[in-house]
Amino acid sequence: MTAADTGRVGSGESQTPAHTVDLADPATFANHDLTGFWQQLRDEEPIHWNPPTAGRRGFWVVSRYADILDVYRDDVTFTSERGNVLVTLLAGGDAGAGRMLAVTDGPRHAELRKLLLRALGPRVLAPVCAAVRTNTRQMIREAVTKGECDFASDIASRIPMMTISNLLGVPDADRAFLLSLTKTALSADDESISETESAMARNEILLYFQDLMEFRRDHPGEDVVSMLVNSSIDGAPLSDDDIVLNCYSLIIGGDETSRLTMIDSVNTLAAHPQQWRRLKDGQCEIDKAVDEVLRWASPSMHFGRVAARDTILHGVRIRADDIVTLWHASGNRDERVFHRPEVFDLGRTPNRHLSFGHGPHYCIGSYLAKVEISELLIALRDLTSGFETTGEPQRIRSNLLTGFATMPVRFVPDRAGLARDALDG
Numbered sequence: 334m335t336a337a338d339t340g341r342v343g344s345g346e347s348q349t350p351a352h353t354v355d356l357a358d359p360a361t362f363a364n365h366d367l368t369g370f371w372q373q374l375r376d377e378e379p380i381h382w383n384p385p386t387a388g389r390r391g392f393w394v395v396s397r398y399a400d401i402l403d404v405y406r407d408d409v410t411f412t413s414e415r416g417n418v419l420v421t422l423l424a425g426g427d428a429g430a431g432r433m434l435a436v437t438d439g440p441r442h443a444e445l446r447k448l449l450l451r452a453l454g455p456r457v458l459a460p461v462c463a464a465v466r467t468n469t470r471q472m473i474r475e476a477v478t479k480g481e482c483d484f485a486s487d488i489a490s491r492i493p494m495m496t497i498s499n500l501l502g503v504p505d506a507d508r509a510f511l512l513s514l515t516k517t518a519l520s521a522d523d524e525s526i527s528e529t530e531s532a533m534a535r536n537e538i539l540l541y542f543q544d545l546m547e548f549r550r551d552h553p554g555e556d557v558v559s560m561l562v563n564s565s566i567d568g569a570p571l572s573d574d575d576i577v578l579n580c581y582s583l584i585i586g587g588d589e590t591s592r593l594t595m596i597d598s599v600n601t602l603a604a605h606p607q608q609w610r611r612l613k614d615g616q617c618e619i620d621k622a623v624d625e626v627l628r629w630a631s632p633s634m635h636f637g638r639v640a641a642r643d644t645i646l647h648g649v650r651i652r653a654d655d656i657v658t659l660w661h662a663s664g665n666r667d668e669r670v671f672h673r674p675e676v677f678d679l680g681r682t683p684n685r686h687l688s689f690g691h692g693p694h695y696c697i698g699s700y701l702a703k704v705e706i707s708e709l710l711i712a713l714r715d716l717t718s719g720f721e722t723t724g725e726p727q728r729i730r731s732n733l734l735t736g737f738a739t740m741p742v743r744f745v746p747d748r749a750g751l752a753r754d755a756l757d758g
């Protein structure tokens with residue numbers, strides 16, 4: 334009998350054999366606590382085979398931190414050009430391969446990344462980060478003064494989109510339209526939206542950026558679209574497709590993950606009053622708190638690669654063309670790396686979590702995401718004495734992302750903090 338035959342999902346009495354757990358099925362994450370399943374895989378079968386189901390291919394599941402790093406580091410053996418998340422890996426590829434940063438490898442990836450990193454440099458980011466601070470504080474002040482809000486829709490869904498729109502120089506008048514498109518294109522929380530509607534919305538976003546790109550050719554600004562329009566690799570300007578696809582990828586990369594982390598941070602702090610007290614009383618560094626919030630939330634549960642050639646991973650033979658998925662949801666709880674990983678500890682150090690990936694494709698928006706989360710924690714610390722969730726939050730349904738679509742919250746105002754803020758403001 335293999336470990337897969339004996340593996341169990343969940344903990345306690347409600348256990349299910351590991352080989353019946355299908356990690357491609359979003360319902361798996363909606364209906365189960367997988368803590369025990371991950372623990373079992375890490376201990377007994379760190380390179381696990383998720384068998385084919387419902388016409389879908391099978392794939393490898395990597396659950397230990399060290400093995401995840403090994404795959405992330407080696408973009409020659411493990412390519413991103415055939416997709417980097419289950420949905421594209423199982424579909425056989427990504428239409429942006431070789432042009433969109435996340436699904437491009439080799440020298441082209443390195444050049445494109447250098448360019449985008451320059452476009453996300455201090456000159457562009459300084460005003461964007463200043464706006465994050467002002468807007469976040471204002472939203473939290475309003476919510477705290479009012480006493481209650483749905484943190485997900487009233488605050489968390491507005492900050493990342495506003496930030497990326499500022500970054501990309503989306504004119505104010507277009508933002509509501511673009512937000513409605515991204516919600517339809519990307520949202521994992523509304524089952525009433527059909528795949529056709531989502532595909533049409535994704536197409537409209539591409540068309541939108543095509544128009545914005547053409548506008549910026551004649552009216553350049555200090556934004557990422559203008560920079561890309563004026564950029565070249567090896568003397569050749571970026572093609573229209575390159576520009577449009579990479580703008581699109583900044584929206585895809587930067588919206589939901591940041592939003593879900595912020596929602597999770599409020600839920601987790603409400604459930605851990607001692608940690609909230611540490612934050613409120615200034616007994617932990619904000620940077621450390623942000624990293625723990627990111628480790629705890631692990632908003633993107635996995636990323637993945639395709640083996641470009643036969644190889645051995647942790648003693649297991651992986652064949653060329655096999656899909657290999659890397660589970661942050663497990664690696665960020667690996668007791669071989671994190672002391673008492675099941676404890677939420679805002680002062681945790683060291684904390685080299687996997688939430689932004691690792692190696693050549695390490696998230697290029699990590700700085701911005703950390704600014705968004707830290708401004709949220711600072712605003713909560715300064716303006717509220719405490720908060721609680723007031724209803725059952727609704728989970729999103731996805732095999733990639735984890736978190737909540739709703740989060741009803743009641744705040745206790747910090748009157749002195751609000752008064753200080755009004756004076757400063």
Ligand code: HEM
Pocket residue numbers: 413417434435436446582583584586587588590591594632633636637687688689690691693694695696697698699701702
């Ligand atoms: C890459 C997570 C925020 C843009 C990645 C990767 C992860 C990740 C795990 C690696 C993917 C891979 O190796 O295949 C996150 C999380 C975020 C976040 C958890 C927030 C909490 C952002 C933001 C932006 C962004 C704000 C845009 C401003 C990107 C892009 C890549 C990327 C373009 C591709 C990088 C490359 O392939 O070289 N992100 N991200 N992300 N992220 Fe983020």
